[in-house]
Structure formats: C-alpha cells, structure tokens
Amino acid sequence: EVAHRVNAVVLDKTGTLTTGRPVVTDIIATGASEAELLRLAASAEKGSEHSLGEALVREAEARSLKLETPTQFQAIPGQGIEAKINGYTVRLGNQALMEAGKVALDGLADRALDLANQGKTPMFLAADGSALGVIAVADTLKPDAKDEVAKLRGLGLEVVMLTGDNARTAAAIGEQAGVDRVEAQVLPQDKAEVVRQLQEEGKVVAMVGDG
DSSP: OOGGGOOEEEEEIIIIIBOSOOEEEEEEESSSOHHHHHHHHHHHHTTOOSHHHHHHHHHHHHTTOOOOOOSEEEEETTTEEEEEETTEEEEEEOHHHHHHTTOOOTTHHHHHHHHHHTTOEEEEEEETTEEEEEEEEEOOBOTTHHHHHHHHHHTTOEEEEEOSSOHHHHHHHHHHHTOSEEEOSOOGGGHHHHHHHHHHTTOOEEEESOO
C-alpha cells in the first residue's frame, strides 16, 4: 500500500553502500614508532566488534605484532574507546574524544583533516593524555554501489546516506557513491530521528541497512 509512494531512500553506509570490511590505509606516528602506535591501537580494540577495530587488529596481526589484553575497556558512543593497557590509559577515537581528554593534537588535526577529505576515517591515539599519532581506516564502496544509487535516483527517489562518520569523510564517500544527501555523525540511537525529520519534510521513506 505504501511502497509505491516512497520518494526517499535512506541507506546505511557501512555494509550497505560499502563492503563493511575496512582496511588500514595510513599510519602517522609522532609520539611513538609506527609499529608501537598500531600495536597499542589494536590492543585497545582487541575483542571489539566494531568494524574499524577489527581492521586495526587484522593489520597488527598481519605485521606479527604482539597484542596486549586491556585490563579495562570503555566504549564512548560517537567518540571512540578508552582502555587500560600495561598501566597506560589509552584513548582511541575522533577529535571530540581527544578534546574531552584535553589532549593537545598540534599538527595532527590538519593531517587527519587531509585523510578525511580522501574519504578515510582518521582515529587519534593518545596514551596518558599525550597524542601519539593518527591511524586512518577506509571502508571501500561496493563495486556496484554507484550504479545502484544511480538506478534509485533514475526512479525519481531522493537517496540519503546515513553514517556515524565525520562530515568530511562522509561527504567524500557520498560524492563517490553519487547520493543526493549525506547525514553524518549520526549515533546509532539517532538514526530513527533522521527518518522522522525526512517524514516531517513530507517524504515517504524507505530505510535500507542494519541501522
């Protein structure tokens, strides 16, 4: 009854438009060696079910790095994680997480911005309040994603991409996919609110994805 009136489609980015299997693309180490930066980040994410964390662990294992098991672990929604490793308090996440911990980023923020503009997700790593570097992870578009988006738009549908990524990363990926609109930095619990906003604009909305 309703499907024929749908005029907007909301697509989850991860696993719907993208492969859902991110890989580490860049490691910028300033306060530790590249290997140590990756080792700490992967140790903090050990046991994580988040796709970005899994990418770090896979890369560390590929480099035969010895991972530690965190003695404490806390996920901070929309920002990243905090873990205790060998007595160090390790924070891994976005700029908001670093600002909340009063971590000075110096030139790392600009480097992260460059990575985000390339469609990558930069993650800052700090130990005991000192920034050690940035690791970028990218989740590539599925081979047919752009064509499928074009088909949807060809049917007269507005295509909206929904993601927790920062605005710059999301905009770069949205441009690659050819979507009409990007809703970025959306926490999982807020996805339904985005759909409600579209409905308030008078749109009949279909949602595709696991969000």
